[in-house]
Amino acid sequence: xAGVTQTPRYLIKTRGQQVTLSCSPxxxxxxxxxxxxxxGQGLQFLFEYFSETQRNKGNFPGRFSGRQFxxxxxxxxxxxxxxxxxxxxxxxxxxxxxxxxxxxxxxTRLTVT
Amino acid sequence: xxxxxxxxxxLSVQEGDNSIxxxxxxxxxxxxxxxYKQESGKGPQFIIDIRSNMDKRQGQRVTVLLNKTVxxxxxxxxxxxxxDSAVYFCAEIGGYNQGGKLIFGQGTxxxxxx
Numbered sequence: 001x002a003g004v005t006q007t008p009r010y011l012i013k014t015r016g017q018q019v020t021l022s023c024s025p026x027x028x029x030x031x032x033x034x035x036x037x038x039x040g041q042g043l044q045f046l047f048e049y050f051s052e053t054q055r056n057k058g059n060f061p062g063r064f065s066g067r068q069f070x071x072x073x074x075x076x077x078x079x080x081x082x083x084x085x086x087x088x089x090x091x092x093x094x095x096x097x098x099x100x101x102x103x104x105x106x107x108t109r110l111t112v113t
Numbered sequence: 114x115x116x117x118x119x120x121x122x123x124l125s126v127q128e129g130d131n132s133i134x135x136x137x138x139x140x141x142x143x144x145x146x147x148x149y150k151q152e153s154g155k156g157p158q159f160i161i162d163i164r165s166n167m168d169k170r171q172g173q174r175v176t177v178l179l180n181k182t183v184x185x186x187x188x189x190x191x192x193x194x195x196x197d198s199a200v201y202f203c204a205e206i207g208g209y210n211q212g213g214k215l216i217f218g219q220g221t222x223x224x225x226x227x
Contacts, residue, residue: 004156033215039178042202042217042218042219042220043157043202043204043220045215045216045217056214056215057214058214059214074122089160090156090157092156092157093122098206098215099145099206101159102159103157103159104149104156104157105156106154106155106156107156
C-alpha cells in the first residue's frame with residue numbers, strides 16, 4: 001500500500017506571495033491533518049479534514065486554510081506569506097481521525113525569503 | 114522531517130540497554146496520548162498510543178506508561194538498537210470525540226551508541 005505523498009517536497013517563495021501544498025493520503029483513509037514543524041515552535045497542529053469537512057483546527061491565523069476533495073486528497077494554502085512561515089509542513093492520514101493511528105508524509109520544506 | 118529545536122533534551126544509551134523517555138503533558142483533560150519517532154529527513158512515525166482509561170500498554174519492544182495523577186507519560190524501549198536513534202515526541206489530545214486538538218511535546222533526541 002502506498003504511503004502518504006506530499007508535493008512539492010521543496011518550495012521557495014517570497015514574502016507576500018501565497019502557496020498551495022498538496023497531500024495524497026493512504027488509500028481508504030478519510031482523515032487528513034496538517035502540521036507545521038519549526039526549530040523554534042516544534043510540531044504544531046494546523047487542522048484536520050474528514051470527509052471534506054474541517055473537523056479540528058489549531059491556533060493559526062486565517063492565512064492558513066485548507067480543503068479536502070471527495071477522493072480525500074487535501075490541499076493547504078497559506079496566503080500573504082511571512083518569513084516566519086518558513087517551516088516543514090507535514091500532512092498525515094488516518095482511517096478515522098487524529099485520535100487514531102496516523103501516517104505521516106515526508107513533508108514539504110517551505111522557505112520564505 | 115528534521116530534529117526539532119536547537120536544545121532538545123538528549124538521551125544517550127548503549128546498544129542493548131533499555132531506554133526511558135519521559136514527557137510531561139499539559140492538559141489534565143487530555144484523554145489520548147501517542148508517541149512518535151522521527152528520523153532525520155522523514156516524517157514522524159507512530160509508535161504506540163494509550164487512552165486515559167489505561168495506565169500501561171505494551172507493544173513490540175516498547176511500553177508506554179501513563180500517570181494521570183502527575184500528568185506524566187513515559188516510553189520504554191527494551192534492548193535499544195542503533196536504528197532506534199531518532200527524535201521521540203509525545204502528543205496529547207483532549208476531547209478526541211469533541212474536536213480536540215493534538216498537542217506535541219518538544220521532543221527528546223535518543224542517541225544509541227554501538
